[in-house]
Amino acid sequence: MKPFYRPDYRIVRLWTKFWIRSGGLNPFGRFAMRMAALFTAPHKSRVRLAYLADSGYIAPSVIVDHDELTLGRHVFIDDGCILFKRQGTGKMVLADEVKVFRQVFMETGTGGSLFIDEKASIHPRCQINAFHSSIHIGKHVMLAPYCCLYSYNHGVKPGMLIVDQPLESKGPIVIGDGAWLGVGVIVTSGVTIGENAVVGAGSLVTRDIPPDSIAAGNPATVIKKRQDIPA
Template identity: 55%
Template sequence: MNGEIDTMIATEKIVKAHHRTKSNTSTTLANYWTRFWMRYAGLSFFGRLATRFASWFAAPHKARPYLARMNPRGYIAAGVTIYHDDLRLGRNVFIDDRVVIFQRENGGAVELGDRVCIYRDTILETGHGGYLSVGADSSIHPRCQMNAYVTPIEIGCGVMIAPNCAFYTYDHGVAPDQPISKQPLQSKGSIIIANDAWIGVGVIVLGGVRIGEGAVVGAGSVVTGDVPDGAIAAGVPARIIKMRSDLI
């Protein structure tokens, strides 16, 4: 009886070892495949096709930015729409599927610093003299809209922007004697987001605003005025509710 039990245990160990070997082999092959194709990644048509092949065995969505670390040219997904003649990319930038980078007349540059992550369904748009810059190690999460018209949007380093945010530096004139769509664009000034700020889900930021270094803006807020360094702001319009230093 003991001999049969020993045989069963030994057989089970052999089967488990076999499965581990198969799993390790599959993982090794998948990693090799990914690294092979990421060597050719880039902004060109072929480079973006290479990222599609590289991602076949990769985990989805927010697990993919590591792919951009494999190549200084970064990861620009095949499903990205780029209609812009002044796109400037730093090293190891990650741009997810269905991102749109668009330039209207007289639109300035879109500049993404090293290791910036732009997640899916985000729109980056410049026009009428505005430009957009995003500093190193910042992330813009899904379904955000950044419209830099007339004046710029400048986002610092290490900034986290949650999903469904909208930044607009401009609005339309509303004089009563002509259609709104025919009136010139106007702006109260640029949008500046300083280093290490955190912008919550669904925040709207309007022109003429500076959000300070290390500041936090609560979900659903509408920011129409400056937020000081280290402040926590929330509401419509956003107001200072406390300082981060108060939490110590």
Template identity: 55%
Template structure:
């Protein structure tokens, strides 16, 4: 009886290992053809059939320097620049309005689902190597740029807006020209918490942390921890040592 159980377990283990090997072969085969083209994005769909979902998928982008651009990504932009091994998840939208500048994603950048990257009216968006933008973020670079450094983590539901509508009383707001107080700059290794809003004319310093739900209207120094509406400096990371 014991010997029979061992044989059955060994059979199941062998069958499982064989299935895993075939799934890995399937994934790697299709990822060889992945890329930004229609066929390349179709290849990523096939490659993901046996892959784990959502945040378990960025490893697929490491299989091909052209990265992983999901079949469900919407790209309406004529100046998209991708580094090596970039991961762009399903339902991401990359959109260009009138006179919109480039969207540039550095090596190994991860953009997760339902995020919108949008440029217009002279603004551009750049994201440095090894940075990640998590689900449902909105990045609107109009008039002036959004520049995100390397190794930056941006949590879900964040919104970055470099511009405002004019509010003069003599005409409808929707008809007024866009205005900007300046660029949004996020320095290397910063961490932006869930639901943070960042407005134009702001620099968030290297290694800075912004707490969940904050509205950032002014600069955050290097290594600072800020939170609140509007965000204010709570302490420095060096104070935690």
């Protein structure tokens, strides 16, 4: 397979800067984003485009159906992502330099809100649903692919179909600054994961994880402290 074609670097730079400054969520803005990315390889190669304009880079294929969305400076949102507000009120805020990679689904609804702080990165196919309580993802947090955060659960009382039961929540989800969640981690409502904590791949987090801890398992439990690891 031939490498991705790039014409003269100076021409590409001028072309990209011209179009990226007109980017946005309206039809022309989406067209401008498509033009800006024309000579840049896909996926992570396009992160740099977000730094060429305060409005960042939002891939043309991104679906946004959210009237309480706030985007900071230099935000990157990759192909196939969905940002959705289902019903009622529910703010969604992506702060400066947040990176959201391919096919991430983020949703808010009644009583819920989502705040992703500066320089956090959400990797492919994560799902983040904030209903009835908030979800706060701190600065420099990394969510590996396929992580799922739900600030609610379905009622399971007998004598009624689960689909007909009201949603329930034990409280907000808070992911502290600098934490790292491995591939496929699931976090349930009412959980706080402390600053700089690490959660192993495939873990189910149902209770709080202290700062600077390494946790894993189903349910996730602390297996060591980061300061116990030799430098």
